[in-house]
Amino acid sequence: KMCGVNIPLHACEHFYALTEYSEEIPKNLPILRNPDAHIYVKEDAGKLLIGAFEKKAKPWGMDGIPESFEFDSLPNDLDHFGPVLIEAMERLPILNDIGIRTYFNGPESFTPDDRYYLGKVPYKDNIYVSTGFNSIGVQSAGGVGKVMAEWIANGKSAIDLWDVDVARVLDFQDDTEYLRERSSETLGLLYSVHWPFYQFETSRNKIQSPLYKTLESEGACFGEAAGWERANWYAKNDQKREYEYSYG
Ligand SMILES: Cc1cc2nc3c(=O)[nH]c(=O)nc-3n(C[C@H](O)[C@H](O)[C@H](O)COP(=O)(O)OP(=O)(O)OC[C@H]3O[C@@H](n4cnc5c(N)ncnc54)[C@H](O)[C@@H]3O)c2cc1C
Structure with missing residues (x-):
């Protein structure tokens, strides 16, 4: 939180x-x-850099992040990183022959929907945000710099950026437990198929309507919309109440 603005x-x-x-x-x-x-x-100066976007990530900073923490590293955790490295060794046999010189672990910030926060903060004069880069902040920097400059200079973005607009932040997201659990999923989603209609598996059931139980008893398969559990479709007979993502 800064300047009375909450950024989840x-x-x-x-x-x-x-x-x-x-x-x-x-x-x-x-x-x-x-x-x-x-x-x-x-490739990195004659070496190979192998990075991980593992399916179940390790949230960090639950006890608060010290003011002095800046561009620091964290201890390695081979129990967590090891399985990904083994997969890498199967894909790239050269990794079985050359040693690892450095293990690096650093914290990065993640948003609950894996999209950055850009633009003018609603109901505040002259507060603009550009954050929540979900581990792609370097590669995004050029484009983000351009659209933010336009947004600040002209009061609006030159292109439609609704999916990353900071105006989508909701009060219920000011919840450390919600954010911790969700971030364990969003890091890995970077390397998952970005299915249309994907439903998050973590931090669900945050807001239910009074009709939730009734809809559930009618076979509702719920999806999340702005934190609400919404009946997206109804299962027939023995149909499983789960999204099955496929190309078919
Ligand atoms: C290990 C690791 C590897 C990564 N590899 C890649 C990669 O290969 N490609 C890629 O695209 N991205 C990568 N990233 C992600 C990328 O580094 C970040 O997304 C990007 O740096 C975020 O930029 P930022 O400006 O939002 O935040 P930061 O780079 O964290 O900058 C924030 C700045 O604000 C300053 N600050 C904090 N508080 C205050 C305050 N109160 N007042 C004034 N200043 C303040 C900080 O000192 C800092 O300089 C990686 C991240 C990690 C951790």
Whole structure:
């Protein structure tokens, strides 16, 4: 919270490892992303950098983040990062032959819907926000800088940015437990298929209408809309009340 503005964010630990230098690593390697294995791999000065967007992330900072904490690192956790590294070794056999020089773990902030917060804060004069970059802040910086400059100079964005507009923040999201649980899911969603109609699995049932039980007894499969559990569709007979995501 700053200037009376609540920005719902939670930190998660983000892990990467850097190998030893090897002549076998070409300088012009493209970045490899393997969403099934939850890894990205990039060449870094003759070494390979292997980063993780694991399915179940490790939230951080539940006891508060010290004022002095700035661009610091956190202890490695091989119990957490190890399974992702093993997947990486299966995909890239060279990792079985060269050692790991550095393990790095640093916190990054995540929003409850995996989208950044940009733009003018509603009901406040001249407070603009550009935050919640969900681990893609460096790659997003150029575009975000451009649209924020336009937004501030002209009072509106030159392009439609409703999905990242800070105006979508809701009061019920000012809830540390909600944010902690949700952030354990959102980090991994970066490397998941972005299904239309995807329903979050964590931090559900925050707001139910008085009709919730009635709708449930009628077979409702609920989805979340602005924190409310909403009956999105009704199961027939033995149909499972679950979203099944597919290409079909
Ligand atoms: C390990 C790791 C690897 C990453 N790798 C990538 C990557 O490969 N590609 C990518 O796109 N992104 C990556 N990211 C994410 C990226 O670093 C962030 O998304 C980005 O730095 C966020 O930028 P920011 O300006 O919002 O916040 P920050 O970079 O955190 O900057 C915030 C600034 O505000 C300052 N500040 C804080 N409080 C105050 C205050 N009260 N008054 C004044 N100043 C204050 C801080 O000192 C800091 O300088 C990575 C993150 C981590 C942790």
